[in-house]
Amino acid sequence: MKVAPDLQEFLAAYLLEAEEHVAVANAQLLTLEASRHRGENNPKAVREIFRALHTIKGLSAMVGVEAIVTIAHRLELLLRECERAAAGVSLQGLDALLHGVGEIRARLTALSRGEQPAQPDAPLLARLESTEVTDQAPPAPAPPTIDLEPELLEKLAPFEVEQLLKAAASAQRAIVCEFFPTPDRSARGLSISSVRERVAKVAEIVKVLPRAVPVTPESPGGLAFVLIVLTSATDAELAEAVGVDPATLRVLQAQLPVIVETAAAESKRSALTEFEDEAFGEGLRKGIVRVDVARLDDAMEGLSALIVTRFRLARVIADLKQQGVNTRELSYILADNARQLRDLRAAIVRVRMVPVSELLERVPLLVRGLCRTTNRLVRLEVEGGGAELDKAVSERLFPVIVHLVRNAVDHGIETPDERVRRGKPEEGFLRIVAGTRSNTRLELTLTDDGRGIDAAAVARKARREPPANDAELLEMLCLPGFSTREVATTTSGRGVGMEIVKRVVVGELGGELELRTEFGKGTSFILRVPLTISIVDAFIFESAGQRFVVPVAIVEEIVELERARAVEVPGQAADAELHLIVRRGQAMPVLELAQVLRLNLEKSHAANAIVVRRAGTPIAFGVDRMLGQQEVVIRPMNDVLTRLPGISGATDLGDGRPTLVLDLVALGSATPSRTERVGG
Amino acid sequence: MSAILVVDDSKVMREMVIACLRALPGSHFTQASSGLEAIERLSLAPFDAIVLDLNMPDVNGEEVLQFVRGQDRLRSLPILIVTTRDDDGARERVLKAGASAFLAKPFTPEGIIAAVRAILPGGAESSA
Numbered sequence: 046m047k048v049a050p051d052l053q054e055f056l057a058a059y060l061l062e063a064e065e066h067v068a069v070a071n072a073q074l075l076t077l078e079a080s081r082h083r084g085e086n087n088p089k090a091v092r093e094i095f096r097a098l099h100t101i102k103g104l105s106a107m108v109g110v111e112a113i114v115t116i117a118h119r120l121e122l123l124l125r126e127c128e129r130a131a132a133g134v135s136l137q138g139l140d141a142l143l144h145g146v147g148e149i150r151a152r153l154t155a156l157s158r159g160e161q162p163a164q165p166d167a168p169l170l171a172r173l174e175s176t177e178v179t180d181q182a183p184p185a186p187a188p189p190t191i192d193l194e195p196e197l198l199e200k201l202a203p204f205e206v207e208q209l210l211k212a213a214a215s216a217q218r219a220i221v222c223e224f225f226p227t228p229d230r231s232a233r234g235l236s237i238s239s240v241r242e243r244v245a246k247v248a249e250i251v252k253v254l255p256r257a258v259p260v261t262p263e264s265p266g267g268l269a270f271v272l273i274v275l276t277s278a279t280d281a282e283l284a285e286a287v288g289v290d291p292a293t294l295r296v297l298q299a300q301l302p303v304i305v306e307t308a309a310a311e312s313k314r315s316a317l318t319e320f321e322d323e324a325f326g327e328g329l330r331k332g333i334v335r336v337d338v339a340r341l342d343d344a345m346e347g348l349s350a351l352i353v354t355r356f357r358l359a360r361v362i363a364d365l366k367q368q369g370v371n372t373r374e375l376s377y378i379l380a381d382n383a384r385q386l387r388d389l390r391a392a393i394v395r396v397r398m399v400p401v402s403e404l405l406e407r408v409p410l411l412v413r414g415l416c417r418t419t420n421r422l423v424r425l426e427v428e429g430g431g432a433e434l435d436k437a438v439s440e441r442l443f444p445v446i447v448h449l450v451r452n453a454v455d456h457g458i459e460t461p462d463e464r465v466r467r468g469k470p471e472e473g474f475l476r477i478v479a480g481t482r483s484n485t486r487l488e489l490t491l492t493d494d495g496r497g498i499d500a501a502a503v504a505r506k507a508r509r510e511p512p513a514n515d516a517e518l519l520e521m522l523c524l525p526g527f528s529t530r531e532v533a534t535t536t537s538g539r540g541v542g543m544e545i546v547k548r549v550v551v552g553e554l555g556g557e558l559e560l561r562t563e564f565g566k567g568t569s570f571i572l573r574v575p576l577t578i579s580i581v582d583a584f585i586f587e588s589a590g591q592r593f594v595v596p597v598a599i600v601e602e603i604v605e606l607e608r609a610r611a612v613e614v615p616g617q618a619a620d621a622e623l624h625l626i627v628r629r630g631q632a633m634p635v636l637e638l639a640q641v642l643r644l645n646l647e648k649s650h651a652a653n654a655i656v657v658r659r660a661g662t663p664i665a666f667g668v669d670r671m672l673g674q675q676e677v678v679i680r681p682m683n684d685v686l687t688r689l690p691g692i693s694g695a696t697d698l699g700d701g702r703p704t705l706v707l708d709l710v711a712l713g714s715a716t717p718s719r720t721e722r723v724g725g
Numbered sequence: 726m727s728a729i730l731v732v733d734d735s736k737v738m739r740e741m742v743i744a745c746l747r748a749l750p751g752s753h754f755t756q757a758s759s760g761l762e763a764i765e766r767l768s769l770a771p772f773d774a775i776v777l778d779l780n781m782p783d784v785n786g787e788e789v790l791q792f793v794r795g796q797d798r799l800r801s802l803p804i805l806i807v808t809t810r811d812d813d814g815a816r817e818r819v820l821k822a823g824a825s826a827f828l829a830k831p832f833t834p835e836g837i838i839a840a841v842r843a844i845l846p847g848g849a850e851s852s853a
Contacts, residue, residue: 052834055744058737099780100735103809106831107741200788226765237761253783255764255792266768267796270761 052107057337059108060157066097067150071410073097074146078139078413086133088204094142095124101149112162113152119165119173120145127179134179140417141176143410145169192297193221197254197271205251208275209297217275219297220248222287223256224272225264235288237270243286248276273297338436344393346598352386355379394577397436401479401487402429404439408450408477415454422461422472423454432481435577437678441553442489442574445546449491449570450475452543457495457568467565469494486556486573494567498522498560519560523547550574552697555680578678583706585672585698586655589644593668594677594696594706595655601663603671604628604654606635626665628656633663641666641691641712657709664713679706727752727845728771732763732789733778733807742776742807745834746841760784764792767799774845776837777824779808779815787819794823803844807832 073093080087102117120142127134134142148169152162198206209219224240237253244250251273260267276283284291359379366372405427412425434442458464458473465471474494482488500518504511512518522543550556556574582597604626624635633656639649651667658664677696691712695703729752733739736758743754755772757763760781767775775793779786786806793799806824808815816827825844828837 052741052744055737055741058740062735062737096780096782099809100738103780103830104735104737106809107738109831226768228769231765231769237765238759241761253761255761255784255788257792257796266765267798268764268768270765 059104063101063153066101070094070097070146074143075409091127112164113149116148116165137176145173200254208251217277220274221295222272224270224287227265247278247282247286248274250274341397398433399436399439401432405429419455421458424472424474426476428478430480432479434487445549453493457493459496487576489572492569497564497566497568498562515560553678583677584674586668587670588668589639589649592704594704599657601656601658606654633665635665635667638666638668659710659713727773730755730772730775732757734758734781745837748838760789763789774803776805790822805840
């Protein structure tokens with residue numbers, strides 16, 4: 046018998062899925078708030094939130110994360126209260142719910158960092174317990190009327206009936222259609238899940254119900270699915286989506302026999318054990334695999350090894366050709382191989398892409414929180430479009446967006462009173478638009494209609510001449526430590542300013558940052574960043590007072606020169622500049638990096654050596670000091686520089702200055718003649 | 726051989742259930758990510774048991790249970806309901822509605838193996 050599995054192995058998958066449910070809960074809470082704003086109740090959203098939290102609770106219990114189980118459970122109790130009271134959720138109720146979901150997210154983040162999530166403290170639990178979660182007056186339920194079979198009608202929740210009635214008043218039609226599953230259809234991929242997915246493209250699904258039917262050749266399973274939908278599509282379009290004859294569709298009449306659901310019937314339906322359709326639910330997630338980014342990095346590393354092998358192969362073929370061997374066939378294969386490797390690389394890069402909408406999905410929540418703390422009214426519009434970008438870029442960009450949104454709400458958009466005084470609408474406007482440019486860059490624009498930036502005031506504070514244009518103004522704003530507020534406010538400022546934004550966008554990602562502002566009218570920030578970047582784990586070291594970076598993957602070992610056994614080169618004085626050291630019985634030359642790169646030798650004293658292997662032969666490069674190891678983003682250098690052998694790009698280590706990324710293997714092959722000269 | 730249908734909208738949860746139940750010799754698993762999908766699969770192929778979650782979108786676990794028990798062909802199909810603890814009165818409700826057994830999350834691998842073995846026809850004796 047197999048050994049029982051350790052459920053802790055599911056922790057990584059748990060974190061990913063729980064994060065999705067948290068996103069659903071947050072989005073639905075905001076929907077609920079929007080409904081409340083319009084004076085409407087939204088039981089559908091309440092159920093969605095409940096369901097998300099219930100799943101989080103169950104999953105957390107399975108992997109033993111009790112802290113989250115406790116919080117999710119308290120939130121569920123609040124939601125049950127909302128549901129039972131049949132009244133709208135209160136503002137403090139919404140706050141408590143959002144706060145609780147935030148607490149869950151914080152614990153998921155802690156877990157993903159390998160930390161133990163904190164147990165919820167007493168004030169948090171007290172807040173979740175004592176909140177008056179509903180408003181007082183419950184909205185009067187509208188008596189629903191609809192010509193649906195009683196056994197189907199009784200399965201619809203009151204708000205679903207209402208949905209049908211509302212649509213009847215608009216241009217949409219309420220239609221009932223049936224789908225009969227058969228083994229044959231199933232074999233052709235026609236299942237209720239795929240039918241739902243297709244129908245969701247042409248109609249809004251109100252409800253899907255199973256109905257037992259007599260076993261016939263048409264319905265061998267004795268089962269039919271009844272789909273109740275709202276649509277403005279034609280019968281033919283809908284029938285095609287379901288895969289049935291248009292004649293079998295039935296249009297629901299809205300005001301025929303009157304069936305009034307009593308209060309008792311309603312409370313029976315309101316138990317939170319039932320949840321309605323989500324047209325774009327599980328169906329759309331089908332065929333999607335979630336992968337840990339580390340696994341993709343492994344794939345990319347494997348690919349790099351393949352490319353190195355290809356270079357070796359190319360060299361051998363070139364040698365053969367020189368010896369007069371006919372290598373035509375081999376050259377064709379090599380060319381094919383190169384194309385295949387390029388395709389493979391593109392395929393792996395595509396896997397790393399995430400929709401930009403994912404990056405922007407937390408913005409509404411952020412804006413909401415900022416509005417509450419700064420007493421602003423803000424209408425937010427987010428257009429993510431279909432653009433996709435590298436997960437690594439997305440992760441780096443997120444704090445930048447948070448910063449710019451904070452600035453816009455806190456410094457840009459005026460208080461409602463001030464706006465009215467200036468003849469602007471009470472509600473400020475913040476718009477974020479993302480789109481791709483030339484398939485390689487993402488352009489992200491954040492625009493507010495606030496007070497704009499006072500260039501003269503900025504210049505005074507920076508003690509400089511007033512800027513001539515927006516570009517110069519941006520330069521000033523990005524000066525280290527610059528902040529437009531004298532006093533750091535709760536929401537922004539605190540010493541970290543636009544400097545960070547510029548460092549990430551320009552320094553780390555190699556992108557562009559642009560500012561357009563009109564004093565009194567508003568401000569736009571435009572960010573253009575590459576859609577993909579390459580990230581490697583790298584050693585940082587110093588040579589002749591300069592810092593360099595080398596990818597960890599090419600380093601075989603790091604040697605302390607004092608301890609390594611130095612061997613005298615025959616025919617050379619002991620203090621000559623070419624040394625040999627012996628590692629594991631193999632002698633290898635030590636090249637002074639400062640000398641190879643023609644740096645200031647007086648400043649250099651090689652204490653360590655970095656060993657790399659070129660065509661099987663080890664070479665050691667003497668460097669002054671090892672400074673550490675970190676992940677760096679490598680930006681390719683401009684064309685002139687990349688032709689320099691041994692320099693594969695530049696990176697920003699966080700100080701805003703470019704640091705060269707060295708390819709020591711290539712440097713090793715570029716230098717023998719020079720070392721001979723040095724040695725001679 | 727026992728064919729077991731695992732119904733849960735959470736992929737992680739389905740994978741955990743199956744990982745635990747692999748210890749049952751000769752069983753093979755089919756997954757359904759919604760109540761509708763579960764009902765469809767049940768109508769198209771025979772199963773020896775279902776492990777059914779309650780909290781699901783569209784048709785939830787209780788509705789699946791109700792539907793299954795309403796069909797002659799499926800009236801005696803063993804059904805294990807798995808749901809999160811603190812589900813108010815769920816145990817009583819589902820047992821009354823015809824569930825064969827009830828297991829609260831979090832469960833242990835041993836717990837769910839024992840629960841499924843107990844409801845499989847002849848399973849308790851043959852593979853103990």
